[in-house]
Amino acid sequence: MVYDVAVVGSGFSAIAVSVHLLRSLPASASIAIVGDDPAFGRGTAYRTEFHLHRLNVPAGRMSVFPDEPDHFLQWLERQGRGISRDEFASRGDYGLYLRDTLASLLRDRPSRAKLDFIRAKATGCVRLADDGLLFQLAEGESLQARAVALCLGVGTADLPLRDARIAEPARRRLVRNPWRLKWLSKVKPEETVSILGSGLTMIDQVLTLRARGHRGVIHVLSRRGLVPHAHARHHGAAVLPDLPDDPLTVSGILKALRRQVRQGAEWRTVMDGLRPRTQALWQRLSPPERARFLRHALAWWNIHRHRVAPPVFEQFDALLRDGSVKVHAGFLNEIGFRDGRPCLAYRPRGGRDGVSLPVDWVINCTGMERAGIGHSPLLVHMADQGIVVPDGLGLGLRVDGLSRAIGADGNALPGLYAVGALTAGQFWEITAVPDIRVQAQTVANAIIAERAVSVA
Ligand SMILES: Cc1cc2nc3c(=O)[nH]c(=O)nc-3n(C[C@H](O)[C@H](O)[C@H](O)COP(=O)(O)OP(=O)(O)OC[C@H]3O[C@@H](n4cnc5c(N)ncnc54)[C@H](O)[C@@H]3O)c2cc1C
Known part of the structure; x- marks a missing residue:
């Protein structure tokens, strides 16, 4: 045809x-x-x-x-x-x-x-x-x-698990693609779950688990341990960003934004002002500057730019405060298998000694943005x-x-x-x-x- x-x-x-x-x-x-x-x-x-x-x-x-x-x-x-x-x-x-x-x-x-x-x-x-x-x-x-x-x-193909060794028996307890929802019914209420990645997908999965009666601890591991911010309940007017001239650099943009916040603008209104200009700014950045942004600023960009609805954030924040969700910053080395359970081996950010974290499930919530x-x-x-x-x-x-x-x-x-x-x-x-x-x-x-x- x-x-x-x-x-x-x-x-x-x-x-x-x-x-x-x-x-x-x-x-x-x-x-x-x-x-x-x-x-x-x-x-x-x-x-x-x-x-x-x-x-x-x-x-x-x-x-x-x-x-x-x-x-x-x-x-x-x-x-x-x-x-x-x-x-x-x-x-x-x-x-x-x-x-x-x-x-x-x-x-x-x-x-x-x-x-x-x-x-x-x-x-x-x-x-x-x-x-x-x-x-x-x-x-x-x-x-x-x-x-x-x-x-x-x-x-929606299996998302990549970058840079980590995975023990064969742990694979049965590793959910590569959280959007295939069948895994949710396999998790028992008291089991310990680990989530790799700390972005919007992680928050979705945490709240879904809780809504389905899960009561066990949820460990969240990402390189920087940063989680998305919330939208403001009442939106202030977007502030026009006062940006530097060419040659534009990522550090130049960040400096200008920080200055506006120091001068009293609420950071969300500065991000909102930036948004309609982001495409044009990206195109003004040289290829090495774009790569620099992806390497160094992406995690911060994501949590400030991709914010969650206030009621969603409040539910998530309550779980953080009562300790049922724990966020770790670190680099995953291996998903091993010990005493019949998967075991995350990671190096905490800024630390030298490895940490072992036994869990029942590993849910991969990384890798969507690229x-x-x-x-x-x-x-x-x-x-x-x-x-x-x-x-x-x-x-x-x-x-x-x-x-x-x-x-x-x-x-x-x-x-x-x-x-x-x-x-x-x-x-x-x-x-x-x-x-x-x-x-x-x-x-x-x-x-x-x-x-x-x-x-x-
Ligand atoms: C969980 C989640 C929540 C989000 N929430 C928001 C939000 O609140 N607001 C917002 O603005 N944005 C949100 N987004 C961003 C979202 O990605 C966009 O809003 C939009 O849905 C992207 O749509 P898309 O069609 O480009 O991609 P997708 O939604 O990924 O759709 C692509 C489709 O193409 C199909 N496909 C792929 N390859 C082939 C092929 N070879 N042959 C046939 N079919 C194929 C796939 O199966 C898929 O259905 C969210 C994203 C996610 C993942």
């Missing part, structure tokens, strides 16, 4: 590109969404059914349409779950909102482009001599498209043929400022775009809805403009 546009992926980015295409393409056009996720349209983030899993962005900034900021708030209102724009809705509700938004556009079928949902994993892709790309699908089928938006997210391409057989196949190339920082694909994928010859292949975290090398701030929705609209418009002749 030949489509005008193939949207490959089935999370938020895919839905966002598709709704913009549906709004603007003529009825004669055809779109395929190719996704391997049974929770079509929700991706990892919004497929959860736990109400306690909240969005970490206020509801007033989560509309799928950048130019209709109240669209999500109005949907919540219609469902009888109206909240104020500064509050945090559940992630499950957000998944339903995405599904409903797409469905409402499709209800008006006769005037819309034809849209097919294809439940399949795209495993390979070749460039066609005349026009477009041909995708191989896991079931042996194939699909041809003139324009393509790659919306693959960071992948997409790379190695997790995706499709991207590896495309890179092998030079259709795409990895960006220099191992974040995802090389794209230009219009999100067009750059090939091995250094040129953008007409009609091939990437959306979402895969494009972090070019944009950095492109992992959350407020940024991806703008990129999705831009990409949809570019596809429509580029393909104007063939769909007319």
Whole structure:
């Protein structure tokens, strides 16, 4: 089957590109969404059914349409779950909102482009001599498209456990991918759990365990032992950052931000002021400065920038204070196996002597923020043929400022775009809805403009 546009992926980015295409393409056009996720349209983030899993962005900034900021708030209102724009809705509700938004556009079928949902994993892709790309699908089928938006997210394949030796018997008690929820029912209430990584995923897993009656101690281990901060209950106005001129350096930016906080600005308002400028700042940094940021500042950036909803933080903080969750800063050397249990061997940060920590389970909550391409057989196949190339920082694909994928010859292949975290090398701030929705609209418009002749 030949489509005008193939949207490959089935999370938020895919839905966002598709709704913009549906709004603007003529009825004669055809779109395929190719996704391997049974929770079509929700991706990892919004497929959860736990109400306690909240969005970490206020509801007033989560509309799928950048130019209709109240669209999500109005949907919540219609469902009888109206909240104020500064509050945090559940992630499950957000998944339903995405599904409903797409469905409402499709209800008006006769005037819309034809849209097919294809439940399949795209495993390979070749460039066609005349026009477009041909995708191989896991079931042996194939699909041809003139324009393509790659919306693959960071992948849900087993997340890497970097730099640690793992004893064979410990593997049975190691959960590599916490998003496969089956492990939760295996953990007994009194068992000791260790979580590797101390970011948002860790907080999700801690609260989910507790909500399911887990009472044992939870040890959290990460290199710096930093956990995300909370959003303020009452938002102050964003403060415009007073940033240095070129040549821009990471230390120069940090110095300027610290100065503003010392002068009395609340740090969250400074971060909020920085956010709309982050993409432009990232692009002003030289490649070595970007690498320096990833090496030295990323952990601090993450906890200040990716904050949690206040009620979520309060629950987590109570567990920290009563000692049922303990956070350790250190470097994991080995997951051994002793006396029938996994045993973490780590070197505390700043210390020399190793520590052994016997536990019943090891849950890997590291590694989500760096997409790379190695997790995706499709991207590896495309890179092998030079259709795409990895960006220099191992974040995802090389794209230009219009999100067009750059090939091995250094040129953008007409009609091939990437959306979402895969494009972090070019944009950095492109992992959350407020940024991806703008990129999705831009990409949809570019596809429509580029393909104007063939769909007319
Ligand atoms: C737990 C969690 C909570 C989050 N909370 C928020 C929040 O509150 N607010 C916010 O703004 N952002 C949040 N985010 C950020 C979130 O990543 C983005 O908002 C958004 O969901 C990213 O969507 P995506 O479609 O780019 O990626 P994903 O959601 O990862 O979706 C990609 C999809 O493509 C499919 N796919 C991949 N490869 C193939 C292939 N070869 N063939 C077919 N299908 C394929 C995958 O199965 C997956 O379903 C959260 C992220 C996580 C992980």
